[in-house]
Every structure is written in C-alpha cells, then in structure tokens.
Amino acid sequence: DTGVSQDPRHKITKRGQNVTFRCDPISEHNRLYWYRQTLGQGPEFLTYFQNEAQLEKSRLLSDRFSAERPKGSFSTLEIQRTEQGDSAMYLCASSLDDPLLPTGSNVLTFGAGSRLTVL
C-alpha cells in the first residue's frame, strides 16, 4: 500500500492520559500535515512539516500538543493530559512540494485518520 497510513485508527482514553498518533506519508512526499476534524466541521489545520522542519504550528495548538518528524519520513502527534474537548478525528496528509511544478500542485493525500475519544 503506497498511500498515507495512520495508526491507531481508533483510540479511547481517559481524561488526563497521554496519547500518540503515528503517520506514515507517501514516501516521495516532502510535506506532512496534521489536521483535526470534528463532526460537521472542515479539517482544522494543526501543523505541517517540510522534510523534518516544522514550518508552522496553529495558535490553536496548546502546549499539550506536540508533533515531530525526526527523519523527514514518519511523524508522530502527541497529546498530553488529554481533555474531553480533544475528542476528534486526527487526520494526517502528505504532499510533494516541487518549486518546478505550477502553483496548485500542492495536492494533499490524506490518511484514513485516527479517531480519538476521551472519556
């Protein structure tokens, strides 16, 4: 399978616990994104990486959230001291940023998501 893989697909945890999600992007993609989506809303931007560098992080992302992409390949998103408001679908996407390609070529390919339920 050469698509974007996310693990776990479902996570149920108690409030106050830490959780970690993993994303394996398409291998030739240099950009990796994390989004959060709740019912009836569009995906909300959390952060993105270009290779191993985290280029932007949403102001909405509290210090309980941290993301890494240590070798420019897979990425992890950790949520510490989870709260019920963190319950959502966490979506990972990857893309290929190539300056030689025309504007509009930064197309995201999403994984199936990791659904978090905080009790």
Add this chain to the structure above:
Amino acid sequence: RKEVEQDPGPFNVPEGATVAFNCTYSNSASQSFFWYRQDCRKEPKLLMSVYSSGNEDGRFTAQLNRASQYISLLIRDSKLSDSATYLCVVNYNQGGKLIFGQGTELSVKP
C-alpha cells in the same frame, strides 16, 4: 472573519439539477485553491485544483475571482453519487499552510 468561508448547507437537490457552491477567502496573497470532496466518515479527497482562468472537469467547473477573493464550484447534471461534503481549500499567505472551509453538504435525491 474566518480565513475560508463557505455557503452554509445542506443543499438538497433532485437528480439532474445544477448546483453551485461559493467560497470566500480572506488573504489576498493566497495562490493555491482547491475543491476537495469528503464522503461520510471518510477522508477528504481532491476533486479539482482551481486555476486562474477557471477550469472544467466533466460536469464540474471551478472559477476563481481574485479581485473578490471568491471561488466557486458548479456541478451540472447532479448524480446520486455526488452526495458528499464539498470543502474549499486555500493556501495561506503563499506558504504551505492549507486552510479548509467548514464544508457544504450536498444531498442529491432521486
């Protein structure tokens, strides 16, 4: 003002109808524009990129108006299989940050 805003839904239309979705964006420096489709409980998938001159893909036509900071998607001859949520996506300030609108739900009825 939200960075990307879409028409509130849902849109309920009969098969064969023509339906149009609108989207506005706040950052005049944005350069990349897309429409994604999201089926219920699935991940978003690219429907089409939006180019300055407008572009068409079968029954789907996308238009961009930079002066008004406005994007549209027109679906002709709606099919039952077009039922989904349509998401407008814009890059923020020329960078790689891609912002999604809240989505517009379309339901095509027989």
